[in-house]
Amino acid sequence: MSFKPIATTRSATGVMTAKLAIWWLLASEIVIFGGLLAAYIMHRIGHPEWANYAVHTNTMLGTLNTFILLTSSLTAVLAHHAAEQGDGPKAARFLYMTIGGAVGFLVVKTFEWSNEIAHGYTITANTFWSFYYTAAGIHGAHVIVGALCMLWVASTARKNQELHRVENVGLYWHFVDLVWIFLFPLLYIAK
Amino acid sequence: MSDNAASADKHDHGDGHGDHGHGDHSHGVDFYYKTYAVLLGLLVISVLGPEVGEATGLQIITLITAFGIAVVKAGLVIRNFMHLTLEKRFVHYFLITSLAFMFLFFFAVAPDVLNHEGSNWVNEAAIAHIERVQEEQAAGGGHGHGGHDAGGHGDAEHHEGGHDEGGHDEGGHH
Amino acid sequence: MIQFLLPQASSFAADIDNLWVLMSVIVFFWFICAEVMFFWLLVRFRYREGVPAQYVTGNEKHLKRWITWPHGLIILCDIAIIVGAVRVWYDVKQDLPEPDYTIGVMSQQWAWSFEHPGPDGELGTDDDVRTVDDLHLVVDKTYHFKLRSRDVLHSFSIPVFRLKQDAIPGREITGWFQPTKTGTYDIQCAEMCGIGHGIMGARVIIETPEEHEAWLASGGN
């Protein structure tokens, strides 16, 4: 039985503590991705020759990944819905589906990257590819972290414990989805 | 502060969500599926947009479909999945502030990094780099080799450590 | 004031020193006011037996004006400082006068190399004179310098000119100065550039036209 301080149970702002922390976490994530993407966009506009590099990104796989992440966002929100109804096992099932989405995303990513690296488009090839791998890599790290967190949340939710965590991990997951929603046009669509 | 006590109580019994305190915001499952359907529709449009843009030669269509739709999709996820609209006002404020700082960052840095020349300075290296790569791309059809060669050039130049060779003399490298 | 520590050897050195005087007057006025007030309050309201502290919230009109008036005055002073600073900045960095000569300045780890226009007065011709760590200038002539770096960041700083500009690899940055005083002075590197940063100095030699011609005639030795 873990010890929980009285402080954690208070809510002077009216927003639950854990959720408030998640919102602050997302605010700090916005500036991390914001700084990186602002730098990328500046280079992208300033370097017309990058259009010819961007041609080599695989729009098909990018679209597939967007589809996977959107779907996993749906299952995440359905898990939240189930948790709201107090149905822990159902929420856990939806979370497992979301984790499945995360794994699928990473599998597609691995396939995509190994294909690109095999064609010589490595991270050191030029600055476009450096940004491509760095941005997608940081995002991928968030996907992995999100999947691990969901695994942990699902394990407690299954037992109908700590159901508020389902929504919080869901918020984080939606944010990961949001970042991808912007990475997708930046890296794949705009050519 | 009876709020605190109540939340403390419920919290410990494992149904921490009941005490949300914003009244009714439990959308039905249908609502989520509908949102999802709209998102997928937008995804299809954003993928088809550039095709139309290329066909008609209007790059603006590509940009609008790519980024306009990204913004719409993001809005839908934030509103319908993250329920930000039901959140307290101050949450909006600090999220928007972080975002605003990033725009500030972009517009303050762009004059130095996006532009390659300005008041009394010229970024010769960037201009030479662009010219050289574009020449190569034109010569080599632009496809297939771009990535590789630029990397090679970078390294080669690096060791020479020169400033003014500009790379023109290496145009026919591949 | 700065001229007592270091001579003014360029046309805009006096502007910068005057800006220093303007800012010092404003800034030290406020500084002295604040410190005098501070120490006076410390002495006046030190603990004395039987004298209780007053209950003051800070919203009393007659007390609050001690904050709001300085507040307004500081805004005025700030405007004066901004106007002074921007004018000097504009003259030194943005608005370059027509040059008599142009020189090239190349920085690298850890030396300066200078390209002087030869007898024809044009840079980029065959008679250019290249030197390392010695910059020869003619007094009272307007110069443009083209500043570059071969490897890492450096900073081209001539304290007697009150001039400083970082060199960025890959960029060519243009600036200007007009020496007004003959003599030999320091050039320092002012941006961290590695192990030899501490020895990356050079000398600027400001000569009369005759001396400079003689130097050119000797082939730059």
Place this chain on the structure above:
Amino acid sequence: MSEAAKVDAAHHHDDHHHHEPTFTEKYIFPLDHKFIGMQYMFTGMFMALFGGFFVYAFRMQLAFPGMSVPGFGTVSPTEYNMLITNHGSVMIFWVAMPVLIAAFGNFLIPLMIGADDMVFPKLNRLSYQVFLVSILILMASWFVEGGGFGGAWTSYPPLSADASYSMTPLGSSLWLLAVAVEFAAFLIGGINFITTAMNSRAPGMRAKDVPMTVWMICIASILFMASVGPLIAGAIMLFFDQMIGTGFFDPKRGGDPILWQHLFWFFGHPEVYVVLLPACGFVADVVTVFARKKLFGYQTILYTAIGTGVLSFFVWAHHQFVAGIDPRMANIFTVTTVLISIPIAEMMFLFIATLYGGSIRFTTPMLWALGFIGEFLIGGVTGIFLGASGMDIYFHDTYFVIAHFHYTFFPIAFIGTFTAFTFWFPKMFGRMMNETLGKVHFWGTIIPLNTIFIPLFILGAAGQHRRIYNYNHFPDLATPDLQALRVIATVSLLVLIAFQAVFIFNVIYSMFAGEKAGPNPWKSNTLEWTTPSPPGHGNWHPNDMPTVYRGPYEYSVPGREDDYWPQNEPT
């Protein structure tokens, strides 16, 4: 509190006290915010010894070039660069931040808002552990092949990005990694502070009843969170440049070294206010207690703090005026930079105004707080010279800059820490510090502080640049007069360092042999003084958590017997 909550709280309490925490649980891997705070504090002070040793070594080299420094040996240029770089990074990232924000934030926030702990004790512990890892990485970087990183704490590429320029292939990567890991630690800690301060306030505590220290640490954490992102992204990019050869900041491959400067200073300038604001908070709390006065304009001080915080995001490029940014941008940044003097000057005025009508007792903590105001004013006004673009052309990267920011950072990091440490020492250890030793330490620090840095202002005005290990290579600077100033600064530094021994002795002596302090030795209002010194686990008895009835600065209220009025005393 409702009945249910009381039962609930009691349940928690019993549950926890079934097993007394072992030594390891209590001191090595504590969850209690007070012990984590102590860990941060003593780790930070330990790191200050390194920072102090570095400055000792390189100041000796500057005053007596080429001499064999006792305890170090001769300082080579490589070592000199390593010393200045690590002096700067250690003092800011591993001394000022952990002590001012993490240590006092951890110790004070829950106590001051009447909570039993931070909201996420385990995250809190994790934050300290991550911080400790960053220290190990940093220390490793000093001893690896090629030596520690020597590219200045700003770490500008290409010098920092390419080992063939910096000659420290491992040192620079490890240094960067240490900084990044340290940021992660403070992000975790910062979110914890903000959430705790926002959500876990005692019943009845409104926003305007929160002590200034809590407000300031909270605002500082928000500033940190909102500004550090671009630098984290930049650190990853720079790390890739170093380790796998990408070209983000390499101009020859389409990158741009200026980008790093922006990423760095977008964080770097708000960082100044991240450490400044907590120190201002301590000063506000200490000045009110020893002047027995209500804070002059609580809300105005709050607004000036928020205003300073917001404005601090608009000024960063004043560090880059002559660093190759477009000169037109400098005009905009001059305006914003000079304008930031308005809120910060007003805050200082309000602190001074708080003294008006007071009954000032010159105890050691009060002396430190007053010392902060007096000294920080010097740092503040000299900053205006550097923020004004025209003047900065000359002063950029000279010793004027060094003197300026040490007149801000020394008051912040050391005077601010001594203020808080001497003031809350009774609460931390249950004993009073020795006043005589405290005053000796105060004067032994304040006087050398000025004799160190006033000569540096003059050296800067004479055109002496930073980061140069031996000025004999520059004929204009190798004059005996200027050398005399360097010697004065170095000798003063030795005096200052020597007097810190008094402090260390005082701490150890008072910890074991000091006079016993009651719960409220200073007759202060805020909640931390309503619990025993040192507070037990959970700070208050769970059935007796404080409720707040008034603001924190109700001193000398007319018509009351006592000249203080604790926040939790029912009307």
